[in-house]
Amino acid sequence: MSEPMSKYGFKKLSEELKTLKEVERPKIAQEIDIARSHGDLKENAEYHAAKEKQAFIEFKISELSKMLANAEVIDPENLNHDKVSFGSTVTILNLDTEKQFIYTIVGITESNPEKGLISFNSPLARGLIGKEEGDETTIELPAGETDFEILKIEYKPISFED
Secondary structure, X not given: OOEEEEHHHHHHHHHHHHHHHHHHHHHHHHHXXXXXXXXXXXXXXXXXXXHHHHHXXXXXXXXXXXXXXXXXXXXXXXXXXXXXXXXXXXXXXXXXXXXXXXXXXXXXXXXXXXHOEEXXXXXXXXXXXXXEOXXXXXXXXXXXXXXXXXXXXXXXXXXXXX
């Protein structure tokens, strides 16, 4: 099953995978060797902690490899943003509270609501996709039905700088 992802998200995950393989994996192997040299492995807390860390790193490498293998890289720059779609940055108005929000619709692995990045699969994004500027829509959110007006739809390149 393919997983939609922006080229920026793909690049970020690829860099994380590379770091795990080329930096973290060799570092943990060295930690295990040092801990092993301390003797009795049954009561060696450093050794057991390093082995747990190694298992976590290997799990993360496996997960990232699967995500990248199943990624369907979408370049939102080449999409039409007359209607809300993957990669659109949408300014919406909550008609109940009169508060404005700006969200960019991204892949599941790229989602970070605190930074305004919401998954295309989230209830809010699903309710916005396909709508045009000026449309009003009622979206079922975890907190209940909420009315929104779409004020602006545009494309802005995504930056994952922390």
